[in-house]
Amino acid sequence: MGLLHRRSLTIILSMWILWLPNLKAQPPGSYSTAQKNLDAILQDYAYRAFVNPRTGIPFDGSVPSNLTGITISAMRLRSGSLRSRGVKTYKEFEIPKGVIVQPYVERLVLVYQNLANFSASYYSISGYTQLAPVLGLLAYDASNLSATNLPELFINASKQPISIRFQKIDSVPDGSVAMCAWFDLQGGVNFSHVESDNTCLTSQQGHFSIVANFTAAPPPQRKGEKKSSSKTWIIVGSVVGGLALILLLVLVAICIGRYMRNKKMKRMERAAEVGEALNMTSIGNVRAPSAMSTRTQPMIEHDYIP
Known part of the structure; x- marks a missing residue:
């Protein structure tokens, strides 16, 4: 392929790359304002349950009337105790040894959420149906049990994962597959396999549910x-x-x-x-030089004739 062809193809490929639509993966979504506000309200009402707080004992709280159906609970723990002992049973959660809290606080509160009939309103996934209610586990600083709008602490299970055993789930639609869905605090959704006994595993805090896709019997197309x-x-x-x-x-x-x-x-x-001295003639598709039709006449060198 000649130089001209190579340059032409280079230009074409450059134009093609610039012309193609952007097919990059979309960045993860943000944690919505509605979800943040709900967590803040539930943290406030969970802290109100600490009338006579005792370490390691869960205290069930009440929610405002407009959130009736949601259940919450709060448990105060020492960070060192959480790391060395874990929590054998906290509602549907089992927290193993080795959980690290960042930033470090001497005491923390684990707020439990069961969003029940509000699950789909706050944590729906397009193309999926929820088979279990959304359960939340969030950690907060326990230095001031009257504080509101507290930022969440970061907890990480460094050894064994935290397990969530859902007590009851709906039947899986024919042809669909049940999956664990973890909604992290950055707005991302992460999927994993469901373990035995309707159990999901996680290494961090957040909100959790069991979902199934619509591959078997997709619903009628909406606008x-x-x-x-x-x-x-x-x-x-x-x-x-x-x-x-x-x-x-x-x-x-x-x-x-x-x-x-x-x-x-x-x-x-x-x-x-332009530079040729001979006449040119065409023979088929080839041009070739040709001689003149008249040849040079012979001349006598001397006029003397014997």
């Missing part, structure tokens, strides 16, 4: 779902159109290359014709 289908067709059309554009540009480059070669050959022929 909002048409946008997703339209985006798919747009991407397919973009790829097909891009391939057609590449093919067209390659053909144009080939035609340009042939035109430039023919033009160069004609220029060389004209230059050769």
Whole structure:
């Protein structure tokens, strides 16, 4: 392939890369304001349950009337005790030894949430149905049990994972697969396999549920779902159109290359014709020099004739 062809293909590939739609993965979503506000309210009401607080004992709290159905509980612990002993049973959670709290606090409170009938309102996943209520486990500083709007502490199970055993889940739709869903505090959703006895595992705090996808029997398409289908067709059309554009540009480059070669050959022929001393004649598709039709006549060197 000539230099012209290589340059043409380089230009085409550059144009193709710039023209393609951006298909990068979307960044993780943000923890919504509604979710943050709900956690703040539940933390406030859970702390109110500490009338006569005792370390290591769960205290069930009450929620405001507009959140009836949600259950909460609070347990105060020493950070050192949590790391060395863990918590054998805290509602549906089993916390092993080796849990590290960051930043370090002398005492912390583990707030338990069961969102019950509010689960789908705050933690729905497009394309999935919830088989179990959303359960939350969040850690807060226990130095001031009257404080509100506290930031969550970071807890990490450094040895064995924290287990969540869901007491009751709905039946899995035919053809679907049940999965554990972990909603972290950055707005991300993480999936993992369901262990035996409807148990999910995690190494950090957050909100948890068991979900199933709609692959077996998808629900009727809604208006909002048409946008997703339209985006798919747009991407397919973009790829097909891009391939057609590449093919067209390659053909144009080939035609340009042939035109430039023919033009160069004609220029060389004209230059050769200007400098030639002999007449040129065409024999088929080849031009060749030809001799003059009249040859030089012989001449007598001396006028003397014997």
